Amino acid sequence: MSLKSYLDYLSFEKKYSQHTITAYEKDLEQFGLFLMDEYDLEIQNASYPIIRTWLALLLDQQLSSRTVNRKVAALKSYFKFLLLIEQIDYHPLSNHKSLKVSKNIQIPFSKQEVQQILNASYDSEDFESVRDLLIIELFYVTGVRREELINLRIENVNLLSRTIKVVGKRNKERLIPMLESVKFKVEAYLLLKESIETDKRPELFVTRKGDKLYPGLVYRIIKSYFSKVSQKVKTSPHILRHSFATHLLDEGADLNAVKELLGHASLASTQVYTHSSMEMLKEVHRNAHPRSKKD
Known part of the structure; x- marks a missing residue:
């Protein structure tokens, strides 16, 4: 099964962005080289233990959990496609759990x-x-x-x-x-x-x-x-x-309106931006409330 067919599927059927398609292509090519060098196997023949070995190797190379999870996402998507076209009969990553990623609150520019x-x-x-x-x-x-x-x-x-x-x-x-x-x-x-x-x-x-x-x-x-x-x-x-997004919310904009402006599919994605607004409110509360002042 050619990788091109899968990439065309992502582009024309799933409507993925070119950025995501390029990233997935690189991830799959990297995994494919690993399989050929170490096991002389094609991707569709990879077992879960072999995939785990590759993931452990990536972590040894100091790659972040977020990056490794993206590579897993690329593999999961590809195996799902292979199942769809009946090139494989089971999904080796069906029970795999993603690595925990620490939530870094990104700080917006000030007004x-x-x-x-x-x-x-x-x-x-x-x-x-x-x-x-x-x-x-x-x-x-x-x-x-x-x-x-x-x-x-x-x-x-x-x-x-x-x-x-x-x-x-x-x-x-x-x-x-x-x-x-x-x-x-x-x-x-x-x-x-x-x-x-x-x-x-x-x-x-x-x-x-x-x-x-x-x-x-x-x-x-x-x-x-x-x-x-x-x-x-x-x-x-x-x-x-x-x-x-943060400055609109700071000025009282409706969360649903901001969601539409950003083009988010779900409100959960937009709610990430409320963290910064909450931090600002906490600062105001801390500085203004009489009980927060030290003697």
């Missing part, structure tokens, strides 16, 4: 840190400066995922209604409102974009050479700007998305 960047002066004629600040503002104003921003097409940016249409996980589309201030920045950016392009790309954001953006560049843009105003260890596009 002051975000405003410090967005209110800073910049060269309005420099393409990269205009693009980078628009990227940061769109992340913060709309809460989109990195992949959604990279794939955002000009035709899906409606300046008249001040909305953008993004394609999220499982190819689900959603409309997200923009602020009036962002509308004018998009218009200014599009003029600069036209001046650098030889072949006009359909995506809103491009590199200085006119090529499509890529994940590493977007990550570097966020890190470059926020490392100047924030002492946080992690400065990434996801932290900006996290900040978007």
Whole structure:
């Protein structure tokens, strides 16, 4: 059974993101090499004890529990597919329990840190400066995922209604409102974009050479700007998305409304962002309540 058939299944049937498909492909290829080198076996012939040996090897290599669990998820998904097409008659990981992962509460950027960047002066004629600040503002104003921003097409940016249409996980589309201030920045950016392009790309954001953006560049843009105003260890596009959700909740936004804006399938995913809001409330309570003050 070719790996390509499985990857096509993930893409066209399960509607997985390209990021997930690529990660699963690498995980399966890694496990396949291990099986051939150590046991001269194909993946469909792997037993649970052999899989456990591989997982133990990964942990010996100091891989995190979260990373190992993702590799297990890739194997589970592949075996489930093999069962579906009747290439195997039992699932070797059916009773496997995932490793425990410590819950790290991600700290969002403060409102002051975000405003410090967005209110800073910049060269309005420099393409990269205009693009980078628009990227940061769109992340913060709309809460989109990195992949959604990279794939955002000009035709899906409606300046008249001040909305953008993004394609999220499982190819689900959603409309997200923009602020009036962002509308004018998009218009200014599009003029600069036209001046650098030889072949006009359909995506809103491009590199200085006119090529499509890529994940590493977007990550570097966020890190470059926020490392100047924030002492946080992690400065990434996801932290900006996290900040978007947390700041909305801090200002009293309805949890279900935030869920729709983020494109979450379940409310449980959105509730993760309430932790930061609760920490802020605890701080206010601790500082203001008479009983918390020491003599």
